[in-house]
Amino acid sequence: MNRQIVASIGVVMMTGTALLAQSSSIRLVPPTRQGVQFAQPWRPANGGDTKIIGSVIDIRQVPVARVKLQLRSLVTGTVEKVVESDENGDYQFDVVDPGSYVVEMVMVDGYVIALSNAGSVGRFETLRTVVQLPGRWDTQLRAMVMPQNSSSFFGMSAQNTMTAATITLAADMNIAPIDAGEPVSATSQQQ
Numbered sequence: 001m002n003r004q005i006v007a008s009i010g011v012v013m014m015t016g017t018a019l020l021a022q023s024s025s026i027r028l029v030p031p032t033r034q035g036v037q038f039a040q041p042w043r044p045a046n047g048g049d050t051k052i053i054g055s056v057i058d059i060r061q062v063p064v065a066r067v068k069l070q071l072r073s074l075v076t077g078t079v080e081k082v083v084e085s086d087e088n089g090d091y092q093f094d095v096v097d098p099g100s101y102v103v104e105m106v107m108v109d110g111y112v113i114a115l116s117n118a119g120s121v122g123r124f125e126t127l128r129t130v131v132q133l134p135g136r137w138d139t140q141l142r143a144m145v146m147p148q149n150s151s152s153f154f155g156m157s158a159q160n161t162m163t164a165a166t167i168t169l170a171a172d173m174n175i176a177p178i179d180a181g182e183p184v185s186a187t188s189q190q191q
Helices: 002-023 162-172 186-190
Strands: 051-057 068-073 079-084 090-094 099-106 112-115 119-121 126-132 136-138 143-145
Touching (some): 051 099, 051 119
Parallel strands (some): 051 126
Antiparallel strands (some): 051 090, 068 079, 068 099, 099 119, 136 143
């Protein structure tokens, strides 16, 4: 039993000596007297900043590409940043100050034609917004085409009927019937 105790003490002493030898290679540096240095502020693991992201779509849910967008602070009323949507209608604003914002789609002359949902964003948060146009976006004209009100067709000439407008809209959107079928006349229904 005494041999086991002596052997255990020997192992402990050898381990302690090894640790002491290792610790002598570590140099402790006293803190500087010039001031306290703080670590970098906390950031999320993904490195995210405060952002407002979103997309621009027209009334048909089609993405609107390459249009001017501006970020307006609802606290100050000023325009903070201006960007252009990408080919998929997506945009991103990197925000310096957390707060409440709205995204506006702006024409070349500065006229605002659509707004996103308003929202508040905090530090290191991302706010998702959508700018939806009240009409159809015409890429070639770079303008919005408003849908026609059905009540305006009553009492109009044959050129401005709802059927004529529907046929024109279908032609503009390249919509064609799969099978036109045979024409129906009053004489064919009587048989």
